Amino acid sequence: MDAYCDLEVDVNGEEVFMVDKKVLSSYSGSIKKMFSKSKGGKRNLKVIYHDFPGGAENFELITRFCYNNGNIDINPFNITDLNCAAYFMEMNKCVTGNKNLLEQTEKSLEGIKYWTWSELMAALKRCQDFFPVASSSGILEKCLDSLLGRVASSCETSPCPSVSSPDSSKFRASCDTRSSESLKSSFLRVTWWFEDLVQLDIHVIEMLVKSMVSRNLNHSIIGKFLFHYQKARLASTFSDEKIRMVETVVEMIYSLDLSTVSYKRLFGMLRVSLHVNIRKCCRNKLESMIGLQLDQATLDDLLVPSPVRARYLYDVNLVLRLLKSFLAKGVWCLPLSRLKKVASLVDLYIAEVAPDPHLKPSKFLALIMAMPDSARDSFDGIYHSIDLYLEVHSGLSEEEKTRVCSVLDYEKLSSEALNHLAANTKFPSKSAVGALNFQQRRLKNLLQRTNQSNSFTNSPIFHETERTEGKDESCEQIVLYAGNLNFSTETERIRAHLQGMQWRVLELEKICRKMQIRMTKMMKSRLSNQSNANSVPRLCS
Structure with missing residues (x-):
């Protein structure tokens, strides 16, 4: 083994590197701590990494940085890898100035506002590949802040803030004078980022949405994006991932203003959740949102x-x-x-x-x-x-x-329903009797109201009604008596009686209608006579 390659490094089981321990220790605090107590003459030293960020390819990038006297080209496409590896290997505790890799990457991040959208997305995709380290080092947060700023800017400059929610009444009220082409263009101006963000994992989306909510971004836009994200990712994810994704989306939507969320899309999500068997507490939240509207x-x-x-x-x-x-x-x-x-x-x-x-x-x-x-x-x-x-x-x-x-x-x-029920053999006899009793009481009340409003109580019609009422009372007594009988043995006979009484009710209804028509004619006649009498001139005395 060469004297200058005294350290064997196994990176995630992918590849084994032979490096100079002294060179790496001068830049990596973790390597330096490992061998600070070892004797210089000891040979065959070995380090095994199981979760090195970026794997063997990224470790080779780090060794180049160390062997090149702390110099390396940092760009948006490798900055995430270098930052996470430097954080993992504690490459900020041994040297200072431009030799400190972690500080170099953080300084390069200051120019993130000048990155193109493609460069920003590339850095974010690398962040999610080794999410825990990227989250701890702070690079993920900075990338998300930059992305959120650009998304918020496009939403704020939209001529119609509610454009992301076509179901919204505010959208229709404020934009109804515009052409369909103009509205479509406005809609695309605030949703252009939807498709690109579908490529991000759900835990990154969760962080992004929380930041959107904290910055008061339009909730209708957030909700529409979440529904779009779920629909786009559902077909390409496995069973366990589907459960995690649906549950996370439900939790995020639950944090939004419900009035901005489409109930149609909630029902669609409910049908999806029934197939992926989400947790009960999460399903309860989804059903609660649907139930409220x-x-x-x-x-x-x-x-x-x-x-x-x-x-x-x-x-x-x-x-x-x-x-x-x-x-x-x-x-x-x-x-x-x-x-x-x-x-x-x-x-x-x-x-x-x-x-x-x-x-x-x-x-x-x-x-x-x-x-x-x-x-x-x-x-x-x-x-x-x-x-x-x-x-x-x-x-x-x-x-x-x-x-x-x-x-x-x-x-x-209605009277039609009551009449139908009274003769309906599928219903219990008690229900049929009850319906007929109520129909008769309703008719008697109608007759009483008619009589009270009729000032011509001596008319033949009124006496005919009185005679009818007397018969009706006897019918009611029969019905009440029938209610006390044993229906299990006399059902058919009682139904025959009920059918006869039902015809009697129909006759009473006809009489009431005739009375009302005659009363109306008589009242019109009286008013006409009074009008004619008033129009005749008074004779001279």
Whole structure:
């Protein structure tokens, strides 16, 4: 072995170098500490590196620096390698001045603002190759600061700050007078960097986004970039990397202003997360963000297939969790318009899942009861969904059917729905009787209001109504009596009675309509007579 090559260096198992220990020790503090206590006559010294930044190729670059009396050309394409290797080998503790490699690289970084975008991206890509050291040495932070400055500058000079969010109402309001070509050009001016940054690893993106948020960069632009990043990287990553990436993106979006985030893209991310099995806490955050703006969703958004091992068709539990998030702050905190919009959406969803033969009554009821009654103006849609559910689930017990039908609010059912329910053999007899009772009470109230407004109480119409009411009371007594019977043995006979009474209700409705028409004509006639009397001139006395 040559006298001037007394140190054997194994670099990451890639290659073995024979170097002069004295030369390397004069520039590397770590090498100097290793052999400071060894005797000069000892031969066959060996150092093994397992995680040298940049591997054998970069170690060769360091040896050239040492053998060249501390001189080397530093440029944007090798500055990351040299800086990280110098930090790793403590090449700032042995010499000073221009011989100190770490200081040389840090001084070169002062000119980073003059680098081209390609040079900056090249340095960043090398940083992520040996992320821990680049992060500790500070070069990664300086590169990210420079990149962020350029991105922020392009966003601030954009003529339309919200251009990155086409779904935003602010964007439409402020830019609606421009041509589509101008808007497209503006959009590209603030998103030109999207595709280049897709090449960076998720941990680098995480650092970058945190800096963006701290500098108050437009949240809609950040959100749009994160969705773009996830979509672009998803196909090229492995299973474990997909989980890490999706979880990190969700956490970053969760830190943004939710009003700037597209709910459509959140639903897309939700569907992705169901396939990669992210952590429960992360999934809860994603569902919470979706739930808070559930009034913007559509039926197609909610029709998420059930988990693989589940027998039911759609993921009903997911929708129940989204509804829970939507109502988390309390019904009183939400505008009635938003509540009604979500209730309408839920009613459509219920009608869609009702034919599922594997949907349990408890889940079906939970969907109906998730929204407060005040959010529904009509229960007709719920009635038709229950009708469909009972048709598919004909094997339910009478008790289960009664429990399912107990959620119906008769006051919010139309007359047509009540009449249909009273004759519907799929419903329990108690529900049919209850519907008919309520229909009769509603009709009697209508007749009473009509009579109170009618000043011609001696008219034949009024007496006809009185006679009709008397018969109606007897019908109601029959219905109330039927409610106490044993429906398991007399169901068919009771239904025959109910059908007869239903026809009677229809007759009463016809009479009411006739009364209202006649009253209207009589009132118009009276007003016309009064008008004519007032127009006749007074005779001379």
